[in-house]
Amino acid sequence: MADTARRDSGVEGVDGGVGRTALLVAAARAIETYRPDSLAQDVHAEHFVLAAPASAGWPVRMWQVPDGDANPLWGRFARYFGLRTRVLDDFLLRAVHADGVRQVVLLGAGLDTRAFRLAWPSGCVVFEIDREGVLAFKHKVLDGLSAIPRTTRVPVATDLRADWAGALTDAGFDPAAPTAWLVEGLLFYLPGAAETYLVNTVDRLSARGSALAYEVKLEKDLLAYRDSPLYTATRRQIGIDLLSLFSLEPRPDSAAGLEANGWTTTVHTPFDFTRRHGRGPLPEPNDALAGNRWVFAGRAGS
Numbered sequence: 373m374a375d376t377a378r379r380d381s382g383v384e385g386v387d388g389g390v391g392r393t394a395l396l397v398a399a400a401r402a403i404e405t406y407r408p409d410s411l412a413q414d415v416h417a418e419h420f421v422l423a424a425p426a427s428a429g430w431p432v433r434m435w436q437v438p439d440g441d442a443n444p445l446w447g448r449f450a451r452y453f454g455l456r457t458r459v460l461d462d463f464l465l466r467a468v469h470a471d472g473v474r475q476v477v478l479l480g481a482g483l484d485t486r487a488f489r490l491a492w493p494s495g496c497v498v499f500e501i502d503r504e505g506v507l508a509f510k511h512k513v514l515d516g517l518s519a520i521p522r523t524t525r526v527p528v529a530t531d532l533r534a535d536w537a538g539a540l541t542d543a544g545f546d547p548a549a550p551t552a553w554l555v556e557g558l559l560f561y562l563p564g565a566a567e568t569y570l571v572n573t574v575d576r577l578s579a580r581g582s583a584l585a586y587e588v589k590l591e592k593d594l595l596a597y598r599d600s601p602l603y604t605a606t607r608r609q610i611g612i613d614l615l616s617l618f619s620l621e622p623r624p625d626s627a628a629g630l631e632a633n634g635w636t637t638t639v640h641t642p643f644d645f646t647r648r649h650g651r652g653p654l655p656e657p658n659d660a661l662a663g664n665r666w667v668f669a670g671r672a673g674s
């Protein structure tokens with residue numbers, strides 16, 4: 373785990389290291405929000421981008437991107453985040469409204485504002501796990517907006533490379549209640565052992581009727597896409613070298629592990645949802661998104 377600590381360069385907030393990727397997703401969500409054919413709306417997202425020195429000059433509207441949709445970062449990649457937001461909004465809303473789940477955990481929540489923007493039924497609680505510096509920045513911005521959560525929201529400041537289960541239960545998480553778990557844009561930053569621990573912990577803390585959605589990258593060699601338009605644009609335009617933040621260790625087969633423990637899993641490409649919604653990224657040559665998969669898992673109720 374020292375590997376990831378080194379790559380973080382000791383940066384705890386959103387100013388650099390992996391925390392800055394939360395700003396990238398926030399900028400993408402801001403842009404998505406104001407597209408005429410928007411897939412997801414997050415009116416808070418632009419405020420994070422405008423508040424952080426680390427995202428100075430980044431666009432929050434499509435008209436601020438000179439080459440518009442042709443821009444690999446603020447066009448295609450931002451649309452990817454917009455689609456992902458929509459699909460995972462739908463996953464959580466289904467869990468609480470159709471399946472009766474009342475406990476939600478966002479792992480690596482970053483600047484996710486779902487607690488503030490989704491229509492939660494009464495009696496829900498949303499736990500948000502991220503590192504202290506990221507959550508402190510998030511609270512500063514949201515407090516400045518006088519934003520009010522639409523459900524009970526419990527931030528849990530902890531590092532997901534350590535024993536986060538204790539911090540979560542100390543914060544009031546109830547392992548006897550069904551839970552909807554969301555792991556959005558996180559696992560590729562964690563060492564393989566931390567992913568295994570995370571999935572095993574979700575399994576251990578999940579009552580019947582629980583659901584989990586997470587994102588993985590299947591490529592055996594992420595560096596093969598180093599010169600892809602998407603990674604190149606992200607490096608050149610905003611100075612984020614995603615490949616230097618990702619863990620390059622071999623990944624565990626988490627879906628197989630969950631299946632072995634009685635979960636039912638379905639694995640989708642993002643492009644499946646592009647086709648379903650009629651907008652979003654489609655495959656292209658030298659595509660850094662080619663190995664991305666969105667995995668949905670459920671533990672049957674009693």
Ligand SMILES: C[S@@+](CC[C@H](N)C(=O)[O-])C[C@H]1O[C@@H](n2cnc3c(N)ncnc32)[C@H](O)[C@@H]1O
Nearest residue numbers: 393394397480481482502503531532533556557
């Ligand atoms: C790309 S952002 C995604 C944030 C959010 N899930 C979203 O989709 O908007 C990755 C997030 O993972 C968090 N993260 C990465 N490594 C972490 C760790 N070891 N412990 C806790 N959080 C971590 C970062 O701080 C960051 O907020």
